[in-house]
Amino acid sequence: AQSVTQLDSQVPVFEEAPVELRCNYSSSVSVYLFWYVQYPNQGLQLLLKYLSGSTLVKGINGFEAEFNKSQTSFHLRKPSVHISDTAEYFCAVSDLGGYQKVTFGTGTKLQVIP
Amino acid sequence: DAGVIQSPRHEVTEMGQEVTLRCKPISGHNSLFWYRQTMMRGLELLIYFNNNVPIDDSGMPEDRFSAKMPNASFSTLKIQPSEPRDSAVYFCASSLASGGARETQYFGPGTRLLVL
Numbered sequence: 001a002q003s004v005t006q007l008d009s010q011v012p013v014f015e016e017a018p019v020e021l022r023c024n025y026s027s028s029v030s031v032y033l034f035w036y037v038q039y040p041n042q043g044l045q046l047l048l049k050y051l052s053g054s055t056l057v058k059g060i061n062g063f064e065a066e067f068n069k070s071q072t073s074f075h076l077r078k079p080s081v082h083i084s085d086t087a088e089y090f091c092a093v094s095d096l097g098g099y100q101k102v103t104f105g106t107g108t109k110l111q112v113i114p
Numbered sequence: 115d116a117g118v119i120q121s122p123r124h125e126v127t128e129m130g131q132e133v134t135l136r137c138k139p140i141s142g143h144n145s146l147f148w149y150r151q152t153m154m155r156g157l158e159l160l161i162y163f164n165n166n167v168p169i170d171d172s173g174m175p176e177d178r179f180s181a182k183m184p185n186a187s188f189s190t191l192k193i194q195p196s197e198p199r200d201s202a203v204y205f206c207a208s209s210l211a212s213g214g215a216r217e218t219q220y221f222g223p224g225t226r227l228l229v230l
Contacts, residue, residue, distance in 0.1 A: 032216050043118070043205055043221030044157075051216050090157065094215035099169060100145055102219065104157040 002027040002093045004105035012111045013081055021076040021108045023091030033074040034092040034102065035065055044090060050074065061085065086112045116140075118222035120206050126228045132194040135225045138187055139208030147219060148181055148191050149205040157205075163189065164211050196229045203227070 003026045013019045025031065032051055036044040048059025055067040065076045074091060091105040119138040127133055139146050148160040162170045166183045174181070178197070183189040193200055203226050207219040 034218075036221075041223075043207070043223050044219075045221065046218045049216070049218065096215060099162070099164070100147075100209060100211065100215055100217060100219070101159065101162065101170065102215075106156045 002031060002095060002103045004091050004093050004103055006091055006105035006108050008108050009106065010109045010111065012113055014113050015083055016080050018079050019077065019081050019085075019110065021089050021091075021110065023074045023076065023105060025072050025074065025091070025093045027072075027093060027095065030096045031093045032096060033065075033067060034094070035059065035063070035074070035076050036090045036092060036104075038088045038090065038107075040087070047076070047089070081110070081112050083112050083114060085110060118206055118208050118220055120204075120222035120225050122225060123223065124226045124228075126230065127196055128230050129197055130195045131229075132192065133196045133200075133227060133229075135191040135193075135204050135206075135227070137189045137191070137206030137222060139189070139206070140220055141187070143208035143210055143220070144186065145209045145211040145217070146183060146189050147207040147209075148189070149207065149221075151203045151205060151224070152201075160191070193227075196227075198229045201227055201229050 005024045007022045034049045035047040038044045050067045058064045088107045092102045094102045121136045146163040151157045160173045161181045163183045181191045203224045205224045207221045209217040209219045
């Protein structure tokens with residue numbers, strides 16, 4: 001069984017500052033990794049995903065994440081945040097050999113302060 | 115494409131009443147998921163359909179919950195009888211099954227359910 005840990009439930013950051021949202025996972029098999037974003041009163045949408053190959057993955061809205069197998073981490077970063085990035089961010093993992101069951105983390109609320 | 119469509123967007127009902135939530139997946143998608151989101155438990159998978167067949171319903175909390183997918187373009191999640199602890203946001207998501215676990219899930223806007 002897989003699990004995902006998002007260490008920070010809330011992250012306040014000033015506009016135009018960099019941000020890192022942390023994600024660690026646990027699995028006995030190889031996994032795919034995802035970051036989804038949820039804006040207020042909306043459903044989740046995909047930011048980026050790691051399937052294979054380069055460990056640095058670039059996504060929408062200037063976000064990127066780095067897969068680190070030895071540390072079982074998949075941290076999300078953005079060099080300069082905007083007010084519009086205020087949202088909740090979910091890290092998720094799925095089993096390569098399984099069907100499409102995705103295990104989501106508990107989410108990190110990013111609050112961008114003007 | 116219109117995306118995943120859910121109705122109603124908001125539902126307020128009294129304890130003991132039947133609640134039916136509806137979902138229309140993205141055309142051509144053959145996997146469908148129902149999730150429940152609460153502050154206490156986060157995002158939980160309730161049930162997964164592939165080609166209209168329920169594959170994994172281990173997340174369905176109890177017999178009061180049931181889900182159906184009579185065709186590729188429609189699914190329902192029913193709660194009967196409803197209880198206050200069922201209050202949550204219920205999301206439907208769809209994806210292509212061909213890529214397996216690597217596929218992106220596309221979420222609807224959710225149904226916010228309040229059981230009084």
